[in-house]
Amino acid sequence: NIPMLIACLGDDGALIEFAAKTSDILVIAGNGAGNLPPAQALAAIRACDAGKLVVVVSRTSDARAAALYGYPGGSAMLEQNNVIVVSGLTPHRARVVLSIGHSQGRSIDELGAILRGAI
Numbered sequence: 001n002i003p004m005l006i007a008c009l010g011d012d013g014a015l016i017e018f019a020a021k022t023s024d025i026l027v028i029a030g031n032g033a034g035n036l037p038p039a040q041a042l043a044a045i046r047a048c049d050a051g052k053l054v055v056v057v058s059r060t061s062d063a064r065a066a067a068l069y070g071y072p073g074g075s076a077m078l079e080q081n082n083v084i085v086v087s088g089l090t091p092h093r094a095r096v097v098l099s100i101g102h103s104q105g106r107s108i109d110e111l112g113a114i115l116r117g118a119i
Contacts, residue, residue: 013043034065041073
């Protein structure tokens with residue numbers, strides 16, 4: 001069970017909080033370079049603090065995400081709080097990568113390392 005959620009302006013983070021109750025891995029299709037609305041970002045950070053793997057990718061056509069913006073909900077702020085911001089993967093591809101790794105029995109830490117390029 002790896003839900004894929006979509007960032008929406010003004011989102012209150014309730015869907016992230018609900019998804020984190022039923023899954024250890026969340027994929028969020030962020031705005032622009034992987035940014036989230038402030039309340040949604042706080043929900044993603046809370047999920048990370050609870051031991052969940054939260055991955056944010058860009059939903060733009062080029063799938064480029066980067067830790068550029070440090071404002072509340074910006075991708076740099078997310079990375080500083082253990083949310084993984086991944087560039088080059090569409091939301092669906094990120095979910096496939098995570099699903100395959102999870103089905104192989106890889107841990108949350110191993111999956112995070114794979115997405116960070118450490119493995």
